[in-house]
Amino acid sequence: MSRHDSVPPQPTATTADAAPTHGRSPALGAGEPGYADRHATDYDRWFAKPGITPATVDTLAGLAGTGPVLELGIGTGRLALPLAERGLDVHGIEASQAMVHRLRAKPAGDRITVTLGDFADVPVSGTFSLIYIAGGTFFELADRDAKQRCLTAVAAHLAPGGVLALDAHLPEALAVAAASGAPETVSETDDHLILCHRRIDPATQTYQSHYLVHESDRTHHLRVHFHYVSPGELDFMAERAGLRLRARQGxxxxAPFTKDSAYHVSVYEHR
Structure with a gap:
């Protein structure tokens, strides 16, 4: 996985909050110790995001050029494997060994270079035409210092003309959803039902996502934690790292980024 509250679903998509975890993957996050390792076998089944994945892959492929590319929080390869199928040389960083095992077990999973570690430090060598962080994973980094460290390291690993692409919730949309008190249906199939309820603490710019996963007459309770920043804060941090905003979509x-957007997809380049 990667770290991150999953970006809100598009109108026809069913997606899960990507649970942030310091150096983990986009749907299992900073929660109880060993969280990603314990739930790695269930991750794809619970958080596959079939509605949003093709559009994400198309957009990333369009930004990648000829590669190579690097995913922060590669998880089980939801995005990395389709990108590799398009002929790109894909690398990844992942904190959970169990998630990497799941990736390796998939067809062509052994062709992707994965570094175990905390993606805040971008512990790899070389440069990349595209570095990306999807599923709200950037918010899994615990605080501003970790985010700033990550952005600075990303800038050092971007090839000339390379870009950073990431998605993130909007604080206002998070607050509205939390204030409603109604749980969000993350996924509903014949086999399972996943609900999410968020609790936000504006004083610390953090929120906790509670997931209830019901299947086979059993219910799992997953808790994951995130630290959020506004688009303006993110742009300022990127500027400090030597990056500037190239484009922002909804x-x-x-789709255009508007006052009604629930999240944003932002692309940064060297200043």
Missing amino acids: TWNQ
Whole structure:
């Protein structure tokens, strides 16, 4: 996985909050110790995001050029494997060994270079035409210092003309959803039902996502934690890292970013 509250679903998509975890993957996050390792076998089944994945892959492929590319919080390869199928040389960083095992077990999973570690430090060598962080994973980094460290390291690993692409919730949309008190239906199939309820603490710019996963007459309770920043804060931090905003969209389908957007997809380049 990667770290992150999953970006809100597009109108026809069913997605899960990507649970942030310091150096983990986009749907299992900073919660109880060993969280990603314990739930790695269930991750794809619970958080596959079939509605949003094709558009995300298309957009990333369009930004990648000839590669190579690097995913922060690669998880089980939801995005990395389709990108590799398009001929790109894909690398990844992941904190959970169990998630990497799941990736390796998939067809062509052994062709992707994965570094175990905390993606805040971008512990790899070389440069990349595209570095990306999807599923709200950037918010899994615990605080501003970790985010700033990550952005600075990303800038050092971007090839000339390379870009950073990431998605993130909007604080206002998070507050509205939390204030409603109604749980969000993350996924509903014949086999399972996943609900999410968020609790926000504006004083610390953090929120906690509670997931209830019901299947086979059993219910799992997953808790994951995130630290959020506004688009303006993110732009300022990127500037400090030597990056500037190139484009901002309202979805991975490249819909315009408007006052009604629930999240944003932002692309940064060297200043």
